Amino acid sequence: MSRLIVVSNRVSLPRDTGGGSVGGLAAALGAALREHHGVWFGWSGETTPQYTGQIAMERIGDVTLARVDLEPVDVDEYYNGYANKTLWPLFHDRIDLTAYERSFDAGYARVNARFAEALAALIGPDDLIWVHDYHLAPLARELRALGVKNRIGFFLHIPWPARQLLVTLPGHRKLVEALFHYDVVGFQTQDNLSAFTGYLSKEIGVGTPDDHGMVAAFGRRTRLGAFPIGIKADDFSDGALSQGGQESFARMQESMAGRRMIVGVDRLDYSKGLEERFLAYEQFLATQEAQREKVFMLEIATLSRDAVEAYQDLRGRLDAIAGRVNGAYGTMDWVPLRYVNTGYRQDELAGIYRAAAVGLVTPLRDGMNLVAKEYVASQDPEDPGVLILSRFAGAAAQMGSALIVNPYDRDEVSGAIQRALTMGYAERRRRWEKLMDNVVTEDIVAWRESFVDALKGEVRTPAARLANDAA
Numbered sequence: 105m106s107r108l109i110v111v112s113n114r115v116s117l118p119r120d121t122g123g124g125s126v127g128g129l130a131a132a133l134g135a136a137l138r139e140h141h142g143v144w145f146g147w148s149g150e151t152t153p154q155y156t157g158q159i160a161m162e163r164i165g166d167v168t169l170a171r172v173d174l175e176p177v178d179v180d181e182y183y184n185g186y187a188n189k190t191l192w193p194l195f196h197d198r199i200d201l202t203a204y205e206r207s208f209d210a211g212y213a214r215v216n217a218r219f220a221e222a223l224a225a226l227i228g229p230d231d232l233i234w235v236h237d238y239h240l241a242p243l244a245r246e247l248r249a250l251g252v253k254n255r256i257g258f259f260l261h262i263p264w265p266a267r268q269l270l271v272t273l274p275g276h277r278k279l280v281e282a283l284f285h286y287d288v289v290g291f292q293t294q295d296n297l298s299a300f301t302g303y304l305s306k307e308i309g310v311g312t313p314d315d316h317g318m319v320a321a322f323g324r325r326t327r328l329g330a331f332p333i334g335i336k337a338d339d340f341s342d343g344a345l346s347q348g349g350q351e352s353f354a355r356m357q358e359s360m361a362g363r364r365m366i367v368g369v370d371r372l373d374y375s376k377g378l379e380e381r382f383l384a385y386e387q388f389l390a391t392q393e394a395q396r397e398k399v400f401m402l403e404i405a406t407l408s409r410d411a412v413e414a415y416q417d418l419r420g421r422l423d424a425i426a427g428r429v430n431g432a433y434g435t436m437d438w439v440p441l442r443y444v445n446t447g448y449r450q451d452e453l454a455g456i457y458r459a460a461a462v463g464l465v466t467p468l469r470d471g472m473n474l475v476a477k478e479y480v481a482s483q484d485p486e487d488p489g490v491l492i493l494s495r496f497a498g499a500a501a502q503m504g505s506a507l508i509v510n511p512y513d514r515d516e517v518s519g520a521i522q523r524a525l526t527m528g529y530a531e532r533r534r535r536w537e538k539l540m541d542n543v544v545t546e547d548i549v550a551w552r553e554s555f556v557d558a559l560k561g562e563v564r565t566p567a568a569r570l571a572n573d574a575a
């Protein structure tokens with residue numbers, strides 16, 4: 105039987121206990137791997153003075169973890185540098201925050217080459233290899249150079265930027281060319297896929313993909329597709345009713361003292377629109393006097409990438425806005441904005457989501473946004489809350505029954521909060537049912553199966569396969 109080898113920057117199964125920042129990628133892959141008896145390869149998160157390429161193998165349940173340590177300079181140049189100071193901001197439309205240094209580029213190439221060398225030793229002839237995210241775009245090219253002939257797929261969890269932005273990146277062509285060493289390249293949404301094919305057409309002169317998503321460029325053929333990631337819905341619908349979920353629900357209810365809660369849950373990241381969200385909520389408090397003391401907002405923002413200056417700056421600004429809002433509007437027994445950097449267990453989160461009348465998910469740009477789906481899955485079907493969702497989250501393409509907002513428009517977001525809080529029961533339920541239907545149908549299993557099927561080449565025409573083998 106062919107194994108599935110998943111490769112991502114960090115290898116860390118989502119913890120059931122304790123807080124910390126559990127990214128969407130870790131949450132999604134943990135579920136997929138457990139169902140597939142997979143091997144998960146990547147960085148351990150640890151550093152070593154001198155790179156050894158030694159792989160630490162560990163078996164957890166049905167999943168084998170294979171981890172390598174990196175040198176501190178790798179972490180600076182590859183992870184904090186090229187991945188998080190160059191690609192992340194650029195791919196989230198923040199060219200103002202995008203830093204480009206040659207050393208970052210060199211570190212990115214070096215770590216991808218090292219990963220390929222270590223990984224090649226683990227690959228069996230029938231294994232399928234599934235590479236995740238922007239940290240590892242060049243990995244297939246490096247593996248091919250080592251003679252690896254297996255089918256290799258790449259899934260991008262973050263948006264693909266518009267061509268006009270991508271061309272500001274020195275070496276953009278090399279980055280795109282590297283993707284053609286994969287058999288399948290997957291994006292979150294059709295819009296992201298169109299941005300990619302738009303680049304191919306304008307910059308490389310390549311035609312549109314055929315009906316199977318096959319496109320030829322740089323002397324190779326690759327299948328392109330949109331594979332919107334989902335969640336394991338019952339982790340949240342059942343999680344909210346588990347002991348931990350019920351306890352956190354009850355604890356929230358008690359502390360709410362009859363008030364209604366608006367909830368936000370995010371990694372502390374400028375792409376998530378936290379600053380704009382706080383300002384919109386401030387506007388809501390300023391304009392909806394009758395709602396004061398009747399509602400509060402809980403923002404759970406777990407710290408992330410705090411070695412990067414832009415994240416430290418954002419944290420400072422959020423602290424200031426939260427302090428100002430609470431100073432201006434708070435009373436002796438009402439804190440209008442509860443802002444915490446603590447992480448919670450997943451079952452606790454489910455209970456918190458369920459206790460919230462409004463889920464406020466307003467990223468400025470987001471590949472998908474799993475929190476929107478988790479909020480919906482955690483609701484009480486008899487008394488569901490209302491989801492407010494940014495049009496710039498990938499999830500908006502599937503979740504049109506949410507209140508869709510422009511996160512840059514404070515008046516609109518403030519108005520949507522008021523509308524959500526005053527929405528009649530029938531509409532609230534109708535909207536939630538449609539959202540829940542999508543969350544359950546297009547779930548994590550559907551995502552994994554559709555990508556893995558594409559990776560196996562099952563939906564490709566014989567002609568396309570022959571052409572690729574010949575390349």
Ligand code: GDG
Pocket residue numbers: 123124125126127128129131132261262333369370371404406446447448449450453470471472473474475478
């Ligand atoms: C990337 C893309 C895409 C947050 N705080 C806690 C906690 N979380 C979990 C949430 C959710 C995850 O983290 C965040 O997922 P997102 O999808 O919102 O965002 P990113 O981390 O930026 O993920 C994103 C995703 O990849 C998947 O493809 O959707 O667009 O940027 O699952 O629940 N989990 C726990 N405690 C917390 O305090 N347990």
